[in-house]
Amino acid sequence: MLLRSYSLAILFFVIATPAYTQQHTISGYIMDADTGEKLIGANVSISGTASGTTSNDFGFFSITPSTDSLKLEISYVGYESQEIALLLDQDTSLNISLQSSAQLTTVEVTSDRVERIEENVQMSRIDVPVDQIKKIPALLGEVDVIKAIQLLPGVQSGGEGQTGIYVRGGSPDQNLILLDGVPVYSISHLGGLFSVFNADAIKNVNLIKGGFPARFGGRLSSVLQVSMKDGNNQTFKGEGSIGIITSKLTLEGPINRGKTSFIVSGRRTYLDLFAKPVAKSAARQDGSEIKPKLHFYDLNAKVNHTFNDRHRLYLSAYSGADVFYTNVKEENTDFGGGLDWGNWISAARWNWKIAPKVFSNTTLIFSDYKFNAGVEYTEYFGNETSNYKSKYLSGIRDFGFKWDLDWIPSPTHYLRFGAGMTNHKYNPGALTFKASDFDFTLDTIIGTAASQSQEYYLYAEDEVDLGRLKLNMGVHASAFNVENTFYHSVQPRISARYALRNRLSLKGSFNTMTQYINLLTTEALSLPTDLWVPSTDQVLPQRAWQVALGAAKSYQNLEVSLEAYYKKMDNVVSLRPGSNFLFGLDNKWEQKITQGSAETYGAEFLLQKKSGKTTGWLGYTLSWNQRKFDDINGGHTFPFRYDRRHDLSIVINHDFNDRISLSGSWVYGTGNAVSLPFEKFHLAESHNGLLSNRYEIQQFEAKNSFRMSDYHRLDLGIQFSKKKKRHTRIWSFGAYNTYFHNNPYFIYSSQEYEWDPVREMGINKTIFKEVSIIPIIVPYISYGFKF
Numbered sequence: 001m002l003l004r005s006y007s008l009a010i011l012f013f014v015i016a017t018p019a020y021t022q023q024h025t026i027s028g029y030i031m032d033a034d035t036g037e038k039l040i041g042a043n044v045s046i047s048g049t050a051s052g053t054t055s056n057d058f059g060f061f062s063i064t065p066s067t068d069s070l071k072l073e074i075s076y077v078g079y080e081s082q083e084i085a086l087l088l089d090q091d092t093s094l095n096i097s098l099q100s101s102a103q104l105t106t107v108e109v110t111s112d113r114v115e116r117i118e119e120n121v122q123m124s125r126i127d128v129p130v131d132q133i134k135k136i137p138a139l140l141g142e143v144d145v146i147k148a149i150q151l152l153p154g155v156q157s158g159g160e161g162q163t164g165i166y167v168r169g170g171s172p173d174q175n176l177i178l179l180d181g182v183p184v185y186s187i188s189h190l191g192g193l194f195s196v197f198n199a200d201a202i203k204n205v206n207l208i209k210g211g212f213p214a215r216f217g218g219r220l221s222s223v224l225q226v227s228m229k230d231g232n233n234q235t236f237k238g239e240g241s242i243g244i245i246t247s248k249l250t251l252e253g254p255i256n257r258g259k260t261s262f263i264v265s266g267r268r269t270y271l272d273l274f275a276k277p278v279a280k281s282a283a284r285q286d287g288s289e290i291k292p293k294l295h296f297y298d299l300n301a302k303v304n305h306t307f308n309d310r311h312r313l314y315l316s317a318y319s320g321a322d323v324f325y326t327n328v329k330e331e332n333t334d335f336g337g338g339l340d341w342g343n344w345i346s347a348a349r350w351n352w353k354i355a356p357k358v359f360s361n362t363t364l365i366f367s368d369y370k371f372n373a374g375v376e377y378t379e380y381f382g383n384e385t386s387n388y389k390s391k392y393l394s395g396i397r398d399f400g401f402k403w404d405l406d407w408i409p410s411p412t413h414y415l416r417f418g419a420g421m422t423n424h425k426y427n428p429g430a431l432t433f434k435a436s437d438f439d440f441t442l443d444t445i446i447g448t449a450a451s452q453s454q455e456y457y458l459y460a461e462d463e464v465d466l467g468r469l470k471l472n473m474g475v476h477a478s479a480f481n482v483e484n485t486f487y488h489s490v491q492p493r494i495s496a497r498y499a500l501r502n503r504l505s506l507k508g509s510f511n512t513m514t515q516y517i518n519l520l521t522t523e524a525l526s527l528p529t530d531l532w533v534p535s536t537d538q539v540l541p542q543r544a545w546q547v548a549l550g551a552a553k554s555y556q557n558l559e560v561s562l563e564a565y566y567k568k569m570d571n572v573v574s575l576r577p578g579s580n581f582l583f584g585l586d587n588k589w590e591q592k593i594t595q596g597s598a599e600t601y602g603a604e605f606l607l608q609k610k611s612g613k614t615t616g617w618l619g620y621t622l623s624w625n626q627r628k629f630d631d632i633n634g635g636h637t638f639p640f641r642y643d644r645r646h647d648l649s650i651v652i653n654h655d656f657n658d659r660i661s662l663s664g665s666w667v668y669g670t671g672n673a674v675s676l677p678f679e680k681f682h683l684a685e686s687h688n689g690l691l692s693n694r695y696e697i698q699q700f701e702a703k704n705s706f707r708m709s710d711y712h713r714l715d716l717g718i719q720f721s722k723k724k725k726r727h728t729r730i731w732s733f734g735a736y737n738t739y740f741h742n743n744p745y746f747i748y749s750s751q752e753y754e755w756d757p758v759r760e761m762g763i764n765k766t767i768f769k770e771v772s773i774i775p776i777i778v779p780y781i782s783y784g785f786k787f
Contacts, residue, residue, distance in 0.1 A: 024088040025356040027062040028309075030055045030074060033097035035252075036233035036261065039076050040204050041127070042098070047071035047083070050467070051411040057227070058312070058351050060359045062408040074098065077610050078129065091356045093309055101611070116554040117561060118505035121463060121470040121497040123550055124210035124563060126152050126606065132615055134199050135653045135663045137717030137734040141243045141780030145205055145226065146187060146195035151649040151665060153604040153619035154209045154565075155222075156642050159672070160711075160745050160773055162192040166642045167209050168567055169600025169625035170221025173519030173532075174542070177224045180302075180316045182345045185369040185396055185532060189296040189322055196320050196343065200239055200250040201265035201300040203229045210548045210565055211495040211509030214461035214474025215404065215416055220513045220544040220569055228316055230304050231261035241730075243782035245269055260305040268297040283328070293325040293338065312351040319344050337375035344368040357409060363402040365422070369532075370395035387436050394429040396517075396532040398422050414463040416474075422455045424517065428531050428589065453482035453534045455516055461493070470497045480516040485537040489514035504553045507563075515542040518573045520589065531589075538590045544569040559608045569598040576631050596629030598640070614654045621647040633703040641704060644670040661719045663734075668712040673704035674747060676768060708744045709770060713737050730784035735777050744770035 030042040038059025045052035046065050055061045063072075068088040075081040079098040086092065133148045139161055149165060150157040158164035164172045177184045179197075187195050204227040208216070216223045229252065236253030247270065252263035272294040283290040298320040305313050321342025328335045345367050352360040374391040400422035407415040427450045461474025472495040479488040495509040518539065521530040535541045550563030576594050602623030609615050625643035628636070648668040655661045677698035717734030737743075748771065751764045 023064050023066060024068065025062060025064045025091045026072065026086070026088070026094060027060070027091070027353070027356040028094035028096060029059045030061060030076070030096045030098065031059055032079075033099045034232075034234060035237075036258070037203060037230050039079070039098065040227065042074060042076040042079075045073045045075075046411075047073050050465075053408065053411065053414065056359065056406055057225075058359075058361065060351070060353065060406070062357050062359070062406075064357065064408070064410055066411075078131070093356070095309075116503060117559040118497075118499065118503055118552040118554055119470075120552075121472045121495050121507075122208075122211060122213070123495060123497075123507040123509050123552070123561075124154075124548055124565070125206060125208045126608075127204075127206045127610075128152070129610055129615075130199060130202055130205060132610070132651075132653055133205065135661060135717070135719065136651060136665055137663055137715040137736065139193065139736045139774075139778060139780075140245050141717075141732060141734060141782045142194055142246060143199045144195050145197040145199055145202065149205070149207055149224065151619065151651055151667065152207065152617075153606050153621045153647070153649070154602075154623075155207070156644055156647060156669065158192065158642070160743050163188045163195040164192060165222070165224075167207075167222035168546075168565060168602075169598060169623065169640065169643075170567075170569070171519070171521075171572070173517075173521070174219050174221035174515060175224060176216065176219035176222070177226070179226050179318055179345055180228050180314075180347045181349070181363050181402065182347045182365045182367050183398060184343060184345065185367065186341065186343055189320075194296075196298055196318075197226055198248060198250075198265055198267045198298050198300060200241075200248055200267075201228055201263065203227045210511065210546050210563075210567075211472075211507075212493060212511045212513065213416075213472060213495075214459040214476045214491075214493045215418055217457055217459070217476045217478055217491065217513065218455070218515060218517075220515050220542055221567075228300060228302050228318075229263050230314070231263035231302055233258055233261035237787065239784070239786040241732075241782050241784035244780055245271065255303070256305075258306075260303070262303045263301070265300040266298065269295045271295060287331070289329040291327040293323050296320070296322040310353040314347070314349040314351075316349075317344075317346040332380045334378040334380075335376070339371070339373040341371040342369070357407060359406040361402075361404045363404075365398065365400040365402065367398040367400075368395065369397075385436075387434075389432075389434045391432045392429065393427060393432075394531055395427050397425040397427075412465040416461045417459070419458045420456070424453045424455065424534065426451050426453075426533060428533055451483065451534065453480060453516070455480050468499045470499075471495070478514055478516075480535060480541065482516075482534045482536060485535075487516065487535060487541050489541070489543070502553075503555065504551065507548075507550045507552060509548045510546070512545045513543070515544075518542070520573070520575070520593065533589065536590060539573070539593070540571045540595060542569065542571045542573070557609055557611050559606075559610070561606045562603070564601075564603045566601040567599075569600075571595045572598050572627065574627075574629055574632065594629050594631040596627060596632070598625070598627045599637075600625045600640075613656075614652065616650075616652040618651075619647075619649045623647070636702065638703040638705075639673045641673055643673050643704070646670050659721050661721075663717045663719075664715065666712070666714045669710065671708035671710050671744065674706050674708055675700055675703050676706045676747065677749075680766070708747060711743045713741055713743060714739055727785050727787035730786070732782045732784065733780070735779045737774055737777055740775065740777055742770070742772040742775045745773045746771055 030039045031037060039055060040057055042055040044061045044063055053061055053063045070086055072084045072086055074096050076098055078101050128148060133145055134143050136148050138144050138147055146163040149155055154168050156166040165175060167175060177187055206225050208223040231252040233254045238251045240249040246267055248267040250265040254261050272292060275292055275294055279290050279292050300318050302316040321340055323340045325338030348364045350362045354360055371394045376389040378387045402420040404418040457478040459474060459476045461472060464471045474493045476491040491512040491514060493511040497505050497507050499505045516535045518533055519530055520533055544567060546565060546567040548563055548565040550561060552561045573593050573595055576592055602621060605620045606617060608617040625640040626637050627640050651665045653663045677700050679699045681697055683697060715736050716738050720731045722729055747768050749766050749768050752767050753762055754765045756763050
């Protein structure tokens with residue numbers, strides 16, 4: 001059915017396009033002059049008119065002017081703008097190369113022709129230049145895309161040092177995180193301290209929090225698009241760094257200059273390199289042998305080839321994992337155990353310029369997330385051996401197909417169509433246990449059987465320019481088949497922009513979303529043992545609708561936006577009180593969860609500067625986030641754990657010159673909501689007049705009725721760059737939590753003895769104490785290089 005739709009659509013556009021060819025069309029690609037990297041969202045406009053367009057995710061643009069004689073203006077943030085005079089007598093293909101402002105030594109590049117925030121119909125979207133992300137000071141100096149996203153308005157972190165993101169009241173599983181168009185199911189290393197995205201391999205990052213275009217679906221709260229670099233197709237380049245905890249190396253260059261390029265980027269921790277000698281030395285003193293494995297790694301690779309001006313092929317892959325394993329050998333025993341988890345992601349994308357106004361992209365996707373834990377014990381008795389082995393495995397695997405088509409019949413219409421299908425395979429947890437002891441052998445499997453589901457979607461959208469009024473209208477239709485259950489959903493989307501005077505515009509959006517897969521987790525911490533499971537006949541799909549209103553204005557290279565939003569979510573998932581899913585080993589996991597509703601609303605303010613010597617942003621969020629479940633809190637509404645009334649972030653990067661840059665970030669947030677007992681009493685059983693089996697009962701008020709202390713932190717960093725004969729070296733210094741603030745991570749209760757002068761006796765008083773996992777300043781240093 002998809003292939004038939006694909007063929008008919010192509011035939012329709014090839015036949016229909018000549019009806020619009022009374023004027024000639026200019027189409028082509030916009031790229032970086034030095035690297036050949038395609039530029040996403042570059043602005044293309046016709047001088048003296050309001051007509052314009054932007055390049056798509058592959059750098060392609062198409063525009064049909066109303067006159068044959070014109071000046072074409074091309075601009076992109078951080079690049080020198082170009083003007084091209086044209087006299088059209090036929091359709092024209094242009095490949096336009098822009099010079100990066102980083103290569104210009106005498107001119108600071110600014111341009112009024114760059115598409116301004118008030119011109120774009122899309123609202124609730126934020127683009128963060130990767131160069132800014134690389135300069136933001138981070139924990140242990142490890143540049144982190146997700147930590148930078150957490151500093152944006154409407155986005156919250158899960159806690160100190162965590163990479164989870166909570167967008168406009170949503171949960172981590174409600175974020176569609178895409179790496180080159182492929183879903184990423186686990187974004188954390190070291191339990192959440194670092195993310196899986198290596199900034200050296202990344203070209204573009206953008207976040208959509210609302211007003212979702214029809215081409216996106218499958219999640220309720222956000223879409224985070226991360227695009228890998230294509231690889232320099234002009235010259236061989238490299239960069240890397242050596243830090244406190246990791247080292248990185250990126251190599252890129254042409255295979256066939258101008259046509260085929262590659263990029264390979266790797267990152268690895270070396271904690272185990274230092275830990276191994278210490279551990280082995282200590283073990284030898286006890287007469288044993290130890291082999292520890294303690295590290296995480298990321299590997300990105302991409303190859304792209306241009307066959308001709310109409311056909312391009314991209315192959316990309318990512319592999320990353322955390323490995324924690326130890327093997328201990330003693331005289332008569334051998335013990336080994338540990339765990340590892342990680343992602344394997346790959347994509348094959350084919351670009352086809354069907355006609356000057358029609359662009360197609362076909363993608364094959366593969367995403368595999370696995371968590372493994374195992375232990376093995378062997379004991380030797382002369383010639384006899386006993387062995388015990390267990391292994392736990394869980395994960396989710398996707399195979400999918402996507403087809404997207406852009407049709408630009410005129411400067412006032414930009415149409416997009418597409419379809420896709422994904423086969424999900426779930427492994428919610430299985431434990432293999434083997435034992436052999438002399439004449440006894442046991443081999444068994446405990447846990448939930450693997451299951452599969454199929455998810456389908458179709459979409460259509462049109463961006464219409466009516467002068468002052470600009471609209472993006474579309475519909476996303478999806479279906480989900482799991483075992484003998486079938487769900488479907490039709491989700492309308494609309495966004496509008498109305499231009500006022502003085503570069504000010506009003507914006508509004510409405511969208512509905514449906515999500516068919518769920519993450520079983522706790523509110524407290526995202527762990528690799530969290531399980532992905534499908535909607536079933538007992539677990540309904542999550543659904544949401546969101547409305548937003550706002551205003552946007554730009555002044556030179558400053559962008560200002562103010563938005564208010566309201567979002568209602570139904571069928572959100574939570575564990576029942578006192579339940580756990582026992583690593584998925586219980587086949588009745590559906591009976592241990594409950595579904596309810598969520599309501600979140602608030603306002604967001606963003607002041608952003610993307611170019612110039614000083615860049616950064618100021619973001620503020622005022623929000624309310626409440627949830628309601630029949631089986632939790634007596635059916636009454638309660639604040640979500642990450643309901644934060646106020647959230648403020650300030651990020652500043654300043655280049656004093658081409659050698660020295662200073663950066664800093666300060667964050668403040670209302671403390672997390674927590675549940676604490678307000679009274680306790682004791683019960684005891686009586687047997688023959690004697691008290692026994694004494695129990696302590698704690699009484700709680702409403703769920704999450706207490707607040708932890710407010711969170712705030714200042715990070716500072718400075719970079720020193722120097723161009724050498726054959727390379728550029730970069731020294732980075734900085735500090736995380738520079739004023740030693742004890743930000744709370746969790747709360748525990750303890751008993752303290754206290755003398756009561758009134759009753760003239762000693763009593764045990766319950767004290768609640770907050771614990772910080774990073775109560776001190778954490779300095780960092782790293783050495784980077786480029787060649």
